[in-house]
Amino acid sequence: MVRLVNGIFNRLVIVIPFGWLLIFFLVPFVIVLRISMSQTAIAMPPYTPVFDIATGWEGLKDFLSQLSLDNFLYLTQDSLYLKAYISSVTIAFFSTLLTLLVGYPIAYAMAQAPRTIRPTLLMLVILPFWTSFLIRVYAWIAILKPEGFLNQILLYLGIIHEPLIILNTNTAVYIGIVYSYLPFMVLPLYSALEKLDGTLIEAAEDLGCTRFQAFWKVTFPLSLPGVVAGFLLVFIPATGEFVIPDLLGGSETLMIGKTLWAEFFSNRDWPVSSAVAIVLLLVLVIPIALFQNAQAKAQGE
Amino acid sequence: MNRWTSFNKFSITLGFGFLYLPILLLIVYSFNESKLVTVWGGFSTRWYASLLENQALKDAAWVTARVAFTSATIATVLGTLAALALTRYTKFRGRFLFSGMIFAPLVMPDVITGLSLLLFFVAVNLDRGIVTVILAHITFSMCYVAVVVQSRLLSFDRSIEEAAMDLGATPTRTFLQVTLPVIAPAVVSGWMLAFTLSLDDLVISSFASGPGATTLPMKIYSQVRLGVTPEINAVSTILVTIVTIGVITASIITKRREVQRQRDEQAAFAQG
Numbered sequence: 001m002v003r004l005v006n007g008i009f010n011r012l013v014i015v016i017p018f019g020w021l022l023i024f025f026l027v028p029f030v031i032v033l034r035i036s037m038s039q040t041a042i043a044m045p046p047y048t049p050v051f052d053i054a055t056g057w058e059g060l061k062d063f064l065s066q067l068s069l070d071n072f073l074y075l076t077q078d079s080l081y082l083k084a085y086i087s088s089v090t091i092a093f094f095s096t097l098l099t100l101l102v103g104y105p106i107a108y109a110m111a112q113a114p115r116t117i118r119p120t121l122l123m124l125v126i127l128p129f130w131t132s133f134l135i136r137v138y139a140w141i142a143i144l145k146p147e148g149f150l151n152q153i154l155l156y157l158g159i160i161h162e163p164l165i166i167l168n169t170n171t172a173v174y175i176g177i178v179y180s181y182l183p184f185m186v187l188p189l190y191s192a193l194e195k196l197d198g199t200l201i202e203a204a205e206d207l208g209c210t211r212f213q214a215f216w217k218v219t220f221p222l223s224l225p226g227v228v229a230g231f232l233l234v235f236i237p238a239t240g241e242f243v244i245p246d247l248l249g250g251s252e253t254l255m256i257g258k259t260l261w262a263e264f265f266s267n268r269d270w271p272v273s274s275a276v277a278i279v280l281l282l283v284l285v286i287p288i289a290l291f292q293n294a295q296a297k298a299q300g301e
Numbered sequence: 302m303n304r305w306t307s308f309n310k311f312s313i314t315l316g317f318g319f320l321y322l323p324i325l326l327l328i329v330y331s332f333n334e335s336k337l338v339t340v341w342g343g344f345s346t347r348w349y350a351s352l353l354e355n356q357a358l359k360d361a362a363w364v365t366a367r368v369a370f371t372s373a374t375i376a377t378v379l380g381t382l383a384a385l386a387l388t389r390y391t392k393f394r395g396r397f398l399f400s401g402m403i404f405a406p407l408v409m410p411d412v413i414t415g416l417s418l419l420l421f422f423v424a425v426n427l428d429r430g431i432v433t434v435i436l437a438h439i440t441f442s443m444c445y446v447a448v449v450v451q452s453r454l455l456s457f458d459r460s461i462e463e464a465a466m467d468l469g470a471t472p473t474r475t476f477l478q479v480t481l482p483v484i485a486p487a488v489v490s491g492w493m494l495a496f497t498l499s500l501d502d503l504v505i506s507s508f509a510s511g512p513g514a515t516t517l518p519m520k521i522y523s524q525v526r527l528g529v530t531p532e533i534n535a536v537s538t539i540l541v542t543i544v545t546i547g548v549i550t551a552s553i554i555t556k557r558r559e560v561q562r563q564r565d566e567q568a569a570f571a572q573g
Contacts, residue, residue, distance in 0.1 A: 009473055014393055017383035017443065021402040024440040028417035031424050045423050106316035109309035121313070123552055128320050130494075130544050132501045134518050134525075135537040139323035141529050142330065142338050149326060149339060182320065198304070233408065240410020242504050247525060257412045264416060264508075274420065277413045288405060295404045 029281075036274035037067040047271050071275035081259065081276065085283060088256040091170065091245075092238040095177035099185045099234050100227065102178055107189035107226075108219075111196065122190070129183040137176055137247050144172050144248070168250030176244040181237070185230040192226025193219070225294070232291040236284055256280055324541060331534035338529045348535040358536065361520035364431060365500060368516060372438035373495035379439065380446025380495070381488055387447065388454040406444040414441060415508030422509065429511025437509035438499040445498060446491035453487035486555045493551055497544055 038047040049066040075081045110121045128136065143149045144167040151163040166172050196219060204214040242257035249255070256276065263273040331349075335342025352358060383403055390396070406414065418437045422429055457480070465475045481488075503518040510516065517536075524533055 010390075013382050014386040014390060014399075017379045017386060017447070018395065018399050018402075020379055020440070020443070021383075021399070024418065024421070024436060025402050025406065026398075028421035031420045032413075032417045035420055102316070102319070105309075105312035109312040109316075112304040112306070112309050113313070114305060119552075119556075123548070124317060125320070127545065127548055128324070130497045130548050131324065131541050132518065132537070132544075134501065134503050134521060135327070135540060136323065138521075138525050138529070138533065138537065139327040141525070142326065143323060145339070145529075147339055152339070179319070179323070182316075186316075236408040237410055240412050242410075242412050243522075257410060260412045260416065261504075270420070273416060277416050280410065281413060284410070288408060291408055292401055292404050296400065 032274045032277055034067070035271055036071055036278045037069060038271045039066075039068075039070070040269050040271050045270070046268060071271050072279070074272065075275055075279060080254075081256075081279075084254045084256045084259045085279065087254045088239050089283065091173060091253075091255065092177070092235050092241070095174045095238060096181075096185075096231055096235040098174060099178045099181055100231060103182055103185035103189055103230065104227075106182075107186045107193055110186070110190050111193035118194075125183050125186050125190070133180060134243060136180055137243055140172070140176055140179065140248060141167060144175070167248065168253075170249065170253055172248035172250075173245050173253055173255075176248040177234075177238050177241065180244065181234040184233040188229035188233065189223060189226040192223045192229075196222055225298075228290070229294050229298075232287050232294065236287050236291065239284060240280055327534050328538045328541065331531060331538040333531055333534075336531065338531055338534065348531040349539075351532055352535050352539075355532070357515075358517070358520055361515050361517045364514055365517040368431060368434050368438060368506075369496050369499035372435045372442060372499045373492050375435075376439045376443040376495040377446050377488060377492040380443040380491055381450050381484075383443065383447040384450035384454055387451055403444050403447050406441045407448065409441075411502075411504035412508075415505040418505065419508040429509065429514070431510075431514040433509045433511065434506050434514055434516065437505050438495075438502065441502075441505065442495035442498045445494050446488075449491040449494060450484060450487045453484050457483060486558055490551055490555065493547060497547075500540070500544075 035047055038049065040046060041048040049063050106125075110118065110125070113121055141148075145151075146163040146165060146167070148167070150166070151160070154160045155163065166175075200218050200222075201214050204218045205211070209217065240257045240260075241255060242261050245253045245255040245258050246261070249258075260273050260276045260280070263269050263276060267273075330338055330341075332344050332346065333340075333342055334345035334347065383399075386393075387396075387400060387403065393399075415437070418433075418440070419429070422433050422436075427433055461483075462475050462479055465479045466472065470478065501518065502516075503522050506516045506519055507522075510519065517540075521533055521536065524530065
């Protein structure tokens, strides 16, 4: 009896979370795929065809024959979508690169810091991650706007004579992404750099490497797993980002997260927004697979 | 060799300045007398007082508190189970899919998760409201809990579990009396992470929510779109303060427990 109870307990450990994710994560994706092949209709739900289980096998055949790829064709015909995809990936890529450039020296310095203050530094990096994303993006509006803090300082110092227009441009989006996602970059970099064996660098320097050469030939290659993890952790969500382009970007900012949001909430076109989501997923499927792989490897260690 | 060079100190100072200056400015200007957010007009707490009279904001805060508490609690249970499943059962059918479904939500753009959940709720005829927001929040935050707890389980010395079982404890009892106390700090920080993620979420809530279930971020967002106001600075300051106190308290508790545990272990070894 005890054995049976324990057997059931063991099963449930897997079945409960697995079942939950199947229902609330996988099934919804299947539904998105199915709606992306439907047509918009003025009804509730606002698309056709709707499958009714009561119509049986004939109904299912009829339902399937009405599904089409028209929405995907539509995405290729209107250049707005293509431009939005390309500009999302470009903005995400370059801002991720910037985040890496900003984050690497921080992570490197943290790994070199005296052991006693490292936990405090680590907590200081994690803390902004816990505070609201929305609030942190909002904080930048007051800094970047024409009469904001940045312009006030620059005008006071006499560096500029006219306020810079930064808010509602792509520059603001870059700043927003770098700022918001910095902890995601620093943490994996730090954990890779902290594990690094300091004697390797000493050996390289003893063998005649300059400090920079030792860094470039020893430290950096050994920190690559952290670089890859950080890059993916920033790049993937940044590509589909909505809040940052919406609050900091302007009319020139085309990003697919914003397009999807507008398509859904303003145009109420559920089939097209589903198609936009499916294509975005296809764009991200390779980086996501790489991320999964890196996670699985890290687990194996 | 000392590598804590002035270059490193410089990077740290600059980096942390960049991370914290915007939040500090936001906090300072929440105590600004002036209605203009970027012009200092003297110290005042008037915006905090006006918050107390803002019924819509208070309602949203109450919705958010209920959502965050409920979803974090359920997500912690599910996430801990998922972490156990991932670390303890290395072979079962669908494990690849399972681990994929744990890691994918960590990077999945919010708009996709939100849209897919909304379409799901419509398809199964579930009325959108506070319940659907809770279900949505459980789904993404349980994955974060799973990752946090899993990393603790991986460094867990399983021989003490085996010892308990050798001494006649059932697996269930072993879990409750041996495993759970050891992983408790990770479970607690998982709960806190789930709580703040829920507190924070705008995009997924906007999709999953219906009339009468406006969360605080949704309320803040709709006001931010109209412009920066000192009132939002005040509400943000309160949120930041709550989270900061929570995180620091949790890290102190974890550290104390860790020190205590090490002492206990040393004592046990000394006796043995």
